[in-house]
Amino acid sequence: MIYDYIKNIPEEQLNRVIDNLLDLKDDLKKNIPRKTINQSLLLATWNIRDFDSNKFGHGHRLPESYLYIAEIISSFDLVAVQEINEDLTPLSRLIDILGKDSWDYIYTDMTEGISGNNERMCFIYDKRKVRFTKEAGQIVLTNSKLIQDSKQFARTPFKVSFQSGWFKFSLCTVHLYFGDETGVKLDRRIEEIRTISKVLASTAKREKSNIILLGDFNIVSPKHKTMTALLKSGFKVPLELRRETNMLKDKCYDQIAFMLRKNELQFGSSKPNSGVYDPFSVVLKSEDFQIYYDIVEDKTKWDELSKNHNTLESARKNYFEKTWRTFQISDHLPLWVELNIDFSDEYLLNLTEKTN
Amino acid sequence: MPFYYDLKKEEKDVRIRAAKNLLSLRKELKLTMPSRKVNDSIIIGTWNIRDFGRNRFGFGERMSESYYYIAEIISKFDIIAIQEVDKDLSAIENLTEILGPSWNFFASTNTLSIASNNTRLVYLFDERKVIFQNIAGQVILDQKNLIQEKYQFARAPYIATFRSGSFKFSICSVHIYFGISQPGHIKYQRRLSEIDTIARLMAKKMATENENIILLGDFNIISPEHETMDMLLRHGFTVPKNLLIPSNVHGTKHYDQIAFLVRENELQIADSKKSSGVFNYFNTVFKINDIDHYSKTESWKNAVKKGKNDNKDRIFFYKMWRTFQMSDHFPKWIELKTDFSVRKLKLLKS
Numbered sequence: 001m002i003y004d005y006i007k008n009i010p011e012e013q014l015n016r017v018i019d020n021l022l023d024l025k026d027d028l029k030k031n032i033p034r035k036t037i038n039q040s041l042l043l044a045t046w047n048i049r050d051f052d053s054n055k056f057g058h059g060h061r062l063p064e065s066y067l068y069i070a071e072i073i074s075s076f077d078l079v080a081v082q083e084i085n086e087d088l089t090p091l092s093r094l095i096d097i098l099g100k101d102s103w104d105y106i107y108t109d110m111t112e113g114i115s116g117n118n119e120r121m122c123f124i125y126d127k128r129k130v131r132f133t134k135e136a137g138q139i140v141l142t143n144s145k146l147i148q149d150s151k152q153f154a155r156t157p158f159k160v161s162f163q164s165g166w167f168k169f170s171l172c173t174v175h176l177y178f179g180d181e182t183g184v185k186l187d188r189r190i191e192e193i194r195t196i197s198k199v200l201a202s203t204a205k206r207e208k209s210n211i212i213l214l215g216d217f218n219i220v221s222p223k224h225k226t227m228t229a230l231l232k233s234g235f236k237v238p239l240e241l242r243r244e245t246n247m248l249k250d251k252c253y254d255q256i257a258f259m260l261r262k263n264e265l266q267f268g269s270s271k272p273n274s275g276v277y278d279p280f281s282v283v284l285k286s287e288d289f290q291i292y293y294d295i296v297e298d299k300t301k302w303d304e305l306s307k308n309h310n311t312l313e314s315a316r317k318n319y320f321e322k323t324w325r326t327f328q329i330s331d332h333l334p335l336w337v338e339l340n341i342d343f344s345d346e347y348l349l350n351l352t353e354k355t356n
Numbered sequence: 357m358p359f360y361y362d363l364k365k366e367e368k369d370v371r372i373r374a375a376k377n378l379l380s381l382r383k384e385l386k387l388t389m390p391s392r393k394v395n396d397s398i399i400i401g402t403w404n405i406r407d408f409g410r411n412r413f414g415f416g417e418r419m420s421e422s423y424y425y426i427a428e429i430i431s432k433f434d435i436i437a438i439q440e441v442d443k444d445l446s447a448i449e450n451l452t453e454i455l456g457p458s459w460n461f462f463a464s465t466n467t468l469s470i471a472s473n474n475t476r477l478v479y480l481f482d483e484r485k486v487i488f489q490n491i492a493g494q495v496i497l498d499q500k501n502l503i504q505e506k507y508q509f510a511r512a513p514y515i516a517t518f519r520s521g522s523f524k525f526s527i528c529s530v531h532i533y534f535g536i537s538q539p540g541h542i543k544y545q546r547r548l549s550e551i552d553t554i555a556r557l558m559a560k561k562m563a564t565e566n567e568n569i570i571l572l573g574d575f576n577i578i579s580p581e582h583e584t585m586d587m588l589l590r591h592g593f594t595v596p597k598n599l600l601i602p603s604n605v606h607g608t609k610h611y612d613q614i615a616f617l618v619r620e621n622e623l624q625i626a627d628s629k630k631s632s633g634v635f636n637y638f639n640t641v642f643k644i645n646d647i648d649h650y651s652k653t654e655s656w657k658n659a660v661k662k663g664k665n666d667n668k669d670r671i672f673f674y675k676m677w678r679t680f681q682m683s684d685h686f687p688k689w690i691e692l693k694t695d696f697s698v699r700k701l702k703l704l705k706s
Contacts, residue, residue, distance in 0.1 A: 015705050035394035038357045128484040351375035
């Protein structure tokens with residue numbers, strides 16, 4: 001992390017922001033394993049809401065939010081990110097804070113069409129741990145595989161090959177069509193899930209390669225048919241990773257699914273070795289709403305009274321909690337897993353057994 | 357994580373033995389040494405690797421398996437200063453190759469004198485963790501600082517500047533003149549004077565340039581209570597208590613030292629129990645009961661051929677022979693914190 005960016009914080013906010021950063025660092029340390037140089041890979045997926053076009057009009061991210069997001073990302077080695085917008089300035093600002101010497105990133109163009117939503121997908125990785133191994137492409141469907149016989153993916157999945165330690169793998173990140181909770185639009189979502197897992201399962205089988213499929217699948221719950229669609233082609237989602245990943249903690253939208261060579265899915269030795277990181281207990285806490293109300297210039301949305309909130313204070317608090325802060329950090333929480341990347345012992349053991 | 361790929365090309369019995377040894381060596385290293393972190397800390401070491409890259413004493417060449425053991429040990433460090441590297445760099449190149457593409461080294465010029473034994477000082481480090489800051493040089497004395505009024509250092513100490521995380525530091529690696537251990541003898545005085553001189557000059561460098569200095573290497577210091585140690589400490593260098601441990605294979609001498617003279621608050625030893633020590637590899641490789649195995653090797657036979665007698669006391673011979681495969685010194689390490697961001701952030705508060 002390069003903390004020079006702190007100079008963009010207004011002076012009267014400085015102490016508060018630094019205290020928040022210190023709390024966040026401390027909390028991350030408690031909840032996420034330390035980054036090791038050779039033993040393990042900390043892999044995460046995170047939908048960072050509308051980063052950062054302000055197309056919904058709740059305001060651009062404050063400079064402090066960039067610091068919090070960067071601090072969280074810096075705890076991992078490799079993060080698949082969804083909802084990067086057309087304008088790349090926010091992304092490059094984030095990388096500057098992470099430190100260009102150690103971090104790199106690779107991203108897609110935007111898929112055209114309304115459902116593409118002007119979004120890109122991106123991998124952000126720590127170069128000291130992860131090496132890009134030269135394959136990067138988007139998944140385009142042949143005629144026979146089109147979604148509902150006529151459509152490509154709403155947002156074309158992004159597949160990139162990497163190596164970390166001994167572990168060679170491809171990541172395919174998705175932000176699948178949401179549509180609706182029922183009917184033909186839900187069918188489209190399910191078909192997107194089924195199609196991407198099927199296409200990749202056959203690639204993995206053909207290449208005998210390791211593929212990790214991760215991102216925002218808009219999967220409702222482990223029992224829902226959206227999940228069945230993901231698992232059908234043989235992708236594995238370990239039980240530990242079947243978690244609620246939205247801020248409200250009631251949906252399993254984000255997933256990390258594996259199709260790996262035999263014995264190559266090894267969780268790390270830390271406790272815990274997977275999780276969902278919730279930053280809202282340390283930054284942009286519910287009780288902080290007044291602080292941010294005072295900072296923002298346009299307070300219209302904050303002061304809208306409704307049936308449920310007939311005092312200004314409760315309306316503001318509600319808006320801050322449910323909406324505003326999800327455009328500062330996100331409405332999704334990062335889902336992460338620690339994987340073992342040191343296969344030395346297996347390799348050596350194998351050398352002791354070979355007979356010729 | 358060294359690259360074991362070429363082990364496949366070794367003959368079957370060598371390959372199997374080496375792979376088994378590496379497995380137990382790895383287990384022992386994991387138990388003894390700290391795990392390497394990306395951001396939190398740096399593991400700094402010093403190791404005199406006996407006669408590395410040649411066969412000056414005729415005890416037989418290092419076998420290829422020994423390179424793997426040495427590489428496995430070094431792979432647990434972020435940076436290590438090595439003494440006794442031959443002027444022919446092929447051994448250190450081979451070692452760096454086994455360690456993998458993230459490793460690099462640089463070497464001093466071998467001092468052109470008989471006392472130098474033509475050895476070099478080397479820094480070997482993982483570039484993912486340690487960034488060389490483009491300054492490296494050997495210590496040359498001006499007239500008024502000459503050892504015993506006439507000598508340069510037998511082997512000119514080697515200074516280089518690095519950064520890891522927020523921690524910037526210069527290391528000065530030494531291989532101090534040994535001479536003779538008899539107090540009062542002129543050659544013993546030369547040893548004392550070398551230690552005294554380098555500690556004094558480095559303390560002066562710290563005072564004038566305010567940089568963190570780590571003075572390490574093979575000082576031929578006898579013990580913490582010995583006069584040789586006073587020479588190191590009298591100018592302000594400190595040796596953390598846990599590092600006051602012997603480092604020769606017999607566990608009797610404190611030859612190797614890691615001493616510090618750093619800015620306030622910048623020497624922060626990591627919190628783990630494994631944050632410093634010496635690593636004794638003879639518990640897992642070249643064990644006493646491997647003697648029958650190794651007495652059949654070419655290296656052993658060549659040593660015998662060169663007139664090194666193995667009949668009188670085979671065990672004694674083996675114990676000597678194996679120090680030319682590994683070393684007669686154990687590596688010493690310390691783990692230091694390198695992430696000062698919390699302190700830095702606190703300082704930014706108004």
